Amino acid sequence: MGTRKETQSTTQASALSNAEIADRLAGLAQLLSTQKENPYKVKAYQRAAVRVRLLSESLDDLVKEDADLTQFPGVGEAIASAIREIVLTGKLRKLDALRGQADPEVASLTDYPRLDPKRILRIYKKLKINSIEALSEKLESGEIESALGRRAAQHVRQGLSEPHVMLLYRADALRDSIEEFLLTKCGAKAVQVVGACRRRAEVIEEIAFVIETDDFSSVVRRMQHYGGRTELLETSSHHGVYALAAGPTLRLRHCSSPDWALALIAETGSAAHLKKLEAVTERVTSLFGSGAFPTETAFYRKFGLEYIEPELREGHDEIERAQQHTLPSLVRLKDIRGELHAHSTSSDGSHSIEQMAIAARDFGYEYIGMTDHSQSLKIARGVPVADLWKQVRAIDKLNDNLNSRLTGIQVLKSAEVDILADGTLDYPDELLAELDYTVCSVHSRFGFGKQEQTERILRAMDNRYFNILGHATGRLLLKRPGYELDVERIIHHAKKTGCFFEINSSPDRLDLSAENARLANEAGVKIAISTDAHSTREFGTVRYGIDQARRAGLEPTSILNCLPWPSLGPLFRR
């Protein structure tokens, strides 16, 4: 297990990195949380630590230039002053004082800023231990999991090890920041992201760029100042690899302009893809210097292949299909005609149905289905039966008004209906019959075994008012595995009963996975690409659902919401 090194004592000579500053703020938050301190203060320090860790500019430099640190969100007067103290003195008196007062077993936790002291102290008490070493042993032996559950074990595992992966949407933000840094601070002339980010993989371990520059060694050197200081792990005349404080590694690949397209080919595909590709072409890097390939398309054409979209370069069947010229024509944003999963203030959304409708229209959509939560989901203010009846009538009126006042958007009557523990739906049939369609989801009893969970969903699908299965597996990427399911059996049943799936575009769900979406598509079951928007600002996340659909090889003809409503509506009547 990789352990976090004590950073405090190793860096007096050089400037502090933003990550080191963030570690101290997070450590202070930890110690404050064990006291009777305002929990919002604790959160403020935690939030500031997270943001500081992601800054590209060096806080050390900014402090020494006497810049105003409150320009950064989450940093107010108090935390700005704490950061100044850390940079100028190398210490944070408040942190040291609290550490001195705390029990040694608590104080030692500040070396692991992602551990929640309260949870750890409970584990200590339960297992009768009092040190990180013992904690690590109990994790390895499985005692934490058996005594306190899988979630507790996961918390400890994540807290003790360095993060090395990141969700795609966060990696996108980091990619933008690094790209700007390379272009404006490092002397790069052109940069292009490649690797897993370009393939739109849902979780990112490495952010990779192809770079054109006159002086690569200077780029490599200057990149080490990213975020104050970023560790260079290895380098050569044409590449540099760094450990980003945010977790993933960063890889820079130098490339001269004539080889640009070849470098993109060599650096974008997965290892499995490249192995299959080079069995058909030649070793891509052996062609460097030929100057014969101005574009990626030219390369593929030379070897009798169709252009392969980056999202497909995973080593499934794309090489064979490129040879046969039968690659799918992948779905794009402009193919999407409407939203089929969105919430309003009727349940746990931030905006009214009318506001959501107007925003959807302004996003370019023809329709939006309002899928507020159903009555049982209390925490999300699930809509009671009587209120949904009212909402159905209100939407009828709204459509009339919208059509007279604001042409171009239709509001669909729907609901995100809970699939209850016994597989029944959370509204009576006579109410469901009034809806244009339903999204039905599991929000409870994640602990059922595979067979019980599967049969619960199959039973729900037997209801003629069941249309789309929402976030089919319930997974939260990097946080929670999905509930156990026999996905193939559910796909088979969906085909038989006329039900559909969604790809939920929430960047931490992306559920169906690309793999499951591929299976559903092969079975001939159509899929909605939905955002599950809880505000007018979230329609844009559809791009992540589209990424996922493209990775699954889906064409617009496989996507429910690529259809206009007059063609789509009848598919929902069983």
Place this chain on the structure above:
DNA sequence: GCCGTTTTCGGCCCGACTGTTTTCAGTCG
């Protein structure tokens, strides 16, 4: 401690269910 189209104070989800950690913490959106 931070923040502001509720702007210098009073907010910052939250509420019911689950399950074994037996009495409240974890969990779901």
